[in-house]
Amino acid sequence: QVQLVASGGGLVQPGGSLRLSCTTSRFNLEPYPIGWFRQAPGKEREGVACISSSVGSTYYAASVKGRFTISSDNAKNTVYLQMNNVNPEDTAVYYCATTIPCTTTQAMGDMPIPGPDYWGQGTQVTVSS
Numbered sequence: 001q002v003q004l005v006a007s008g009g010g011l012v013q014p015g016g017s018l019r020l021s022c023t024t025s026r027f028n029l030e031p032y033p034i035g036w037f038r039q040a041p042g043k044e045r046e047g048v049a050c051i052s053s054s055v056g057s058t059y060y061a062a063s064v065k066g067r068f069t070i071s072s073d074n075a076k077n078t079v080y081l082q083m084n085n086v087n088p089e090d091t092a093v094y095y096c097a098t099t100i101p102c103t104t105t106q107a108m109g110d111m112p113i114p115g116p117d118y119w120g121q122g123t124q125v126t127v128s129s
Helices: 102-108
Strands: 005-007 010-012 018-023 034-039 046-052 057-060 068-073 078-083 092-098 123-127
Touching: 005 092, 018 034, 018 092, 018 123, 034 078, 046 068, 046 078, 046 102, 057 068, 057 102, 078 092
Parallel strands: 010 123
Antiparallel strands: 005 018, 018 078, 034 046, 034 092, 046 057, 068 078, 092 123
């Protein structure tokens, strides 16, 4: 399984914004549903957002809906997660990975967590004043 590389994390104040990027040089991301996931200290990994660029569908977890936006730039082979109005509960290591179709996730109401072979480099996001 090819692992994706997440980047763009950092320290941000509550209420601030940050944009994360996800990419790979190994294959074209466009045909695949791509998910953003996060893991906070002492907590289980959770799904945050999903995008299926080929069909134009997205999904957001309730905790980020209205604050985060997932998008893709096929020319750059990159999927982004724009994080606005962040709060300390958004502090986590963020990862991206291929996932199940976003329409299936919408029907389930939850993002299944991929197996260990799917995880590449994550990026730390810390929300603190």
